[in-house]
Amino acid sequence: MKIVSAYRLVTTIVATLAITAALVVTTGTAAAAAPCDYPAQKLDLTNWKVTLPTGSPGSPTEVKQPVLATYAVNPWFQVNHSCQGVQFRAPVNGVTTSGSSYSRSELREMTDNGTRQAAWSAIVGTHTLTFRLAFNRLPNGKPHVVGAQIHDGDDDVTTFRLQGSNLYLTKGNDSDYKLIASGYQLHTVFEGKFVVSGGQIRAYYNGALQATIGHTGPRNYFKAGAYTLANCGNSSPCSSSNYGQVSMYKLLITHS
Structure with missing residues (x-):
């Protein structure tokens, strides 16, 4: 036995x-x-919320903490296929906010563990956003997508915006303010950074200072993801197969 x-x-x-x-x-x-299940496993999303190109007209879907910690939705906001970053996708026919005619899959800076909207002064303290991203796809007709930006209480202040194969730093309504890189190829990863202090915004591309922009406004916050600057009025086909997409590999905010 x-x-x-x-x-x-x-x-x-x-x-x-x-x-x-x-x-x-x-x-x-x-x-x-396990780390491939949710975007919050790839990026620290403690103090962010995401706005998606879904929902009802003028009222897109928003996901905040604590739900955001275990949230993903295919294909708009999910870990990418390589399990290295987060995919943000916004189609030309997506739901938009009441103040824009373009859809987005985009993070908005929050504070207090995601419970309140961030709103900091450009003249008090130092505020830094460091990100690493790649543009994956641009919409037809108007191939323009924003990957990261500083916004104030009224409008965008400055953005990293890809227009075709040209990567620009924008300033207010000047979309061609500073040409950062020409001949940009989709899927090329780069690191960008905004540093705001003393009424100035310093913008960096792969470690090199690109421009210094004067800005003293209050109620500022960072945004990052895919903001597709095309819609059914200037891009065809008018369908979810026509979209802008960004993959985010690093996203870090510091305030001091």
């Missing part, structure tokens, strides 16, 4: 090891698979 019991024990151990090995080969370890 002891020999039979020992044989059964050995057989069970061998079978268990074989199953475990098969799972590792086919699916990877549980630790490797």
Whole structure:
């Protein structure tokens, strides 16, 4: 009986090891698979909310904390296929906010663990947004997409905006204020940074200062993701197959 019991024990151990090995080969370890479920596993979204190109006219879907910590929606806001970053997609026929004719899949800076909207002064303290992203796709007709921006209480102050193959830093209504890079190829990852202090915005591209913009306004906040600057009136087809898309690989805010 002891020999039979020992044989059964050995057989069970061998079978268990074989199953475990098969799972590792086919699916990877549980630790490797889990971080691909939600964008908040790739980016620290504690003090952000996301606005999506879905919902009802003039009232797009917004997801805040704590729901945002375990939220994803295909294909608008999800971990990308490589499990390295977060995919933001906004189609030309997406739902828009009441103040814009363009749709977005975009994060908006919050504070107090995502419970209140951020609104900081450009003349008090130092406020920094560092991001690493790649533009993946542009809409037809008007191939313009914003990947990151500073907004105040009224409008965007400055943005990183891809127009065709030209990457610009904008200033207010001047969409061509500073040409950062020409010949940009889709899927090329770059690092950008805004540093705001003393009434000035310093904008960096891959570590190099690109421009210094004077700005003293209050109620400022950062935004990042895909803001597609095209709609059914200037881009065809008018469908979800026509969109702007950004992959975000790093997103870090500091205030001091």
